[in-house]
Amino acid sequence: MMAGFEPQIIAFCCNWCTYAAADLAGTSRMHYPPNVRIVRVMCSGMVDPIYVLKAFEGGVDGILVAGCHLTDCHYIDGPVKCDETVNKLREVLHVLGLEDKRLRREMVAASEGVLFAQVINEMVEDLKKLGPSPFKAKTEALA
Amino acid sequence: MNLEDIIQKTKPYYCLECGKCTSICPVSRYDPGFTPRGMIENALLGFDDEVVLNRKLFSCLTCYTCQPECPSDVDFPVFVREARGLAQDNGQSGVCAHSGQLQSLARLMTNPDIKQNRLEWLSGEHRVSDDSDVLLWVGCAPYFEPIFRDVEFSALGVIKSTLKTMNSLGVEPRLLPNERCCGHDALWTGDFETFRKLAEHNAAQIREAGVKKIVFSCPEGYRTFKMDYPAHVKLDCEVQHFSEFVAERIGKNGLKLKETKKKVTYQDPCRLGRHLGVYDAPRKVLESIPGIELVEMRHAGPDSICCGTSAFTNCDSHSNLLRSERLKEAAATGAETLITACPKCQTHFRCATTDRGEERRSTPRLEIMDLANLVANATGE
Numbered sequence: 348m349m350a351g352f353e354p355q356i357i358a359f360c361c362n363w364c365t366y367a368a369a370d371l372a373g374t375s376r377m378h379y380p381p382n383v384r385i386v387r388v389m390c391s392g393m394v395d396p397i398y399v400l401k402a403f404e405g406g407v408d409g410i411l412v413a414g415c416h417l418t419d420c421h422y423i424d425g426p427v428k429c430d431e432t433v434n435k436l437r438e439v440l441h442v443l444g445l446e447d448k449r450l451r452r453e454m455v456a457a458s459e460g461v462l463f464a465q466v467i468n469e470m471v472e473d474l475k476k477l478g479p480s481p482f483k484a485k486t487e488a489l490a
Numbered sequence: 491m492n493l494e495d496i497i498q499k500t501k502p503y504y505c506l507e508c509g510k511c512t513s514i515c516p517v518s519r520y521d522p523g524f525t526p527r528g529m530i531e532n533a534l535l536g537f538d539d540e541v542v543l544n545r546k547l548f549s550c551l552t553c554y555t556c557q558p559e560c561p562s563d564v565d566f567p568v569f570v571r572e573a574r575g576l577a578q579d580n581g582q583s584g585v586c587a588h589s590g591q592l593q594s595l596a597r598l599m600t601n602p603d604i605k606q607n608r609l610e611w612l613s614g615e616h617r618v619s620d621d622s623d624v625l626l627w628v629g630c631a632p633y634f635e636p637i638f639r640d641v642e643f644s645a646l647g648v649i650k651s652t653l654k655t656m657n658s659l660g661v662e663p664r665l666l667p668n669e670r671c672c673g674h675d676a677l678w679t680g681d682f683e684t685f686r687k688l689a690e691h692n693a694a695q696i697r698e699a700g701v702k703k704i705v706f707s708c709p710e711g712y713r714t715f716k717m718d719y720p721a722h723v724k725l726d727c728e729v730q731h732f733s734e735f736v737a738e739r740i741g742k743n744g745l746k747l748k749e750t751k752k753k754v755t756y757q758d759p760c761r762l763g764r765h766l767g768v769y770d771a772p773r774k775v776l777e778s779i780p781g782i783e784l785v786e787m788r789h790a791g792p793d794s795i796c797c798g799t800s801a802f803t804n805c806d807s808h809s810n811l812l813r814s815e816r817l818k819e820a821a822a823t824g825a826e827t828l829i830t831a832c833p834k835c836q837t838h839f840r841c842a843t844t845d846r847g848e849e850r851r852s853t854p855r856l857e858i859m860d861l862a863n864l865v866a867n868a869t870g871e
Contacts, residue, residue: 400594438636439591443598444605481603 354408354474356383361391361414363421364457371460379464380471392425408480413453448473493538496572502530504562511556521808524549542577548584548804553760553796574680587805599670600687608632611646619662623702626663629711641840651866652707658869674710675801693723703728705735709762709832733772740778747868749781755825758794759832779868785823797835813842814853821854831861
């Protein structure tokens with residue numbers, strides 16, 4: 348593990364729930380580490396495997412895919428689709444040799460700002476233990 | 491490199507503009523916007539952008555139907571491959587099927603530090619040996635397994651069947667724990683950098699393992715190792731397709747195949763057939779199974795029609811139509827099962843047969859199986 352390693356996280360957050368939760372965490376002045384970059388998507392169900400793979404290709408250390416709870420979806424069954432995508436991706440990433448904890452799937456409702464901050468805290472902690480992603484070196488060499 | 495260099499290298503200037511390529515091209519039959527002759531003409535007239543920035547450049551299946559027909563021996567698929575390299579340099583990459591996951595995985599595999607978990611499917615019933623000088627190439631199968639589950643295709647099932655057959659022939663092959671994608675798709679979509687890296691990784695591992703022979707269940711890997719690797723990496727081993735491996739052992743080592751009553755037809759994969767000229771081995775294997783009745787499709791052998799997509803790029807309605815027509819041809823033989831020797835043919839055909847779209851109801855719901863699956867079932871006690 349690198350000394351002073353700060354993991355980079357990309358979080359795909361659904362417009363209706365998790366993005367609002369992140370907003371709530373911010374407006375309520377909750378503290379969570381600044382290692383996360385949020386990408387707002389309309390629904391967690393629209394997160395395609397390629398978004399995650401491309402992000403890993405780009406050298407991020409961890410990815411969070413978060414959206415509404417199962418019955419809260421604005422588009423009826425987005426979280427079900429999201430679960431399917433993430434489960435498939437987990438298998439693919441496992442074969443590739445990436446640790447399971449680098450991809451996290453959460454359901455965070457708009458009112459759960461506390462949970463959002465907690466998830467990010469946990470992720471940063473986990474990723475610090477894991478160290479940089481094996482795909483990191485490539486990006487740093489490019490920069 | 492610019493288009494002029496590619497023209498000098500691949501010599502399409504011998505083109506007589508006879509149009510045989512376009513008239514025989516399986517893509518042009520369904521997609522009037524795709525024309526090999528037109529593409530060559532544009533290149534020769536200096537309309538570089540019409541060739542390089544044209545999305546149709548990635549529609550070519552590189553199936554080698556056109557090249558044998560060409561009176562001037564223009565190697566259109568290689569011209570397309572080189573032009574795709576130029577297109578990639580200009581930010582064009584075709585429309586990748588499955589949202590480009592497979593291309594992305596190939597790029598991720600170029601990383602030297604990854605430690606893949608690619609052999610977790612091995613179980614007690616499979617016999618492998620780390621001292622063997624015969625290698626079974628697993629290739630992309632562990633990645634295909636989750637990705638193509640929704641078209642009801644098990645790529646690992648093909649590998650397991652290949653292994654089982656090799657075992658019953660008394661061969662315990664070696665498997666590499668960290669082999670990479672062979673780079674076939676990267677090469678044919680013009681991503682030469684990724685291809686070169688993958689080839690180097692694989693060659694280094696194979697040299698280190700001291701392998702003398704590699705057996706492939708996938709014709710694309712076979713083609714890449716046999717025809718493309720020698721130009722890039724030093725490898726000193728024999729390569730063989732599963733069908734050839736079995737065919738040369740029929741009647742010798744006493745491979746006992748039990749009776750399997752089935753009427754089947756065989757799809758020649760373009761890489762195995764037209765690229766490498768292997769037509770007889772798979773047929774010999776099929777005929778050696780008692781009870782198998784092989785009926786040929788109208789287009790068989792060198793005239794065989796492609797499954798509709800190659801290198802997971804530009805899969806569109808035309809590809810689907812091509813696939814559906816090929817399946818109709820297979821059904822017209824009266825066969826109950828379509829046998830292929832290529833995992834990618836199988837993903838594409840299964841995609842067409844599991845498609846529940848209203849307008850595609852007419853696609854015959856044939857059983858589709860790999861040659862290895864059929865042989866392994868017949869070796870079972």
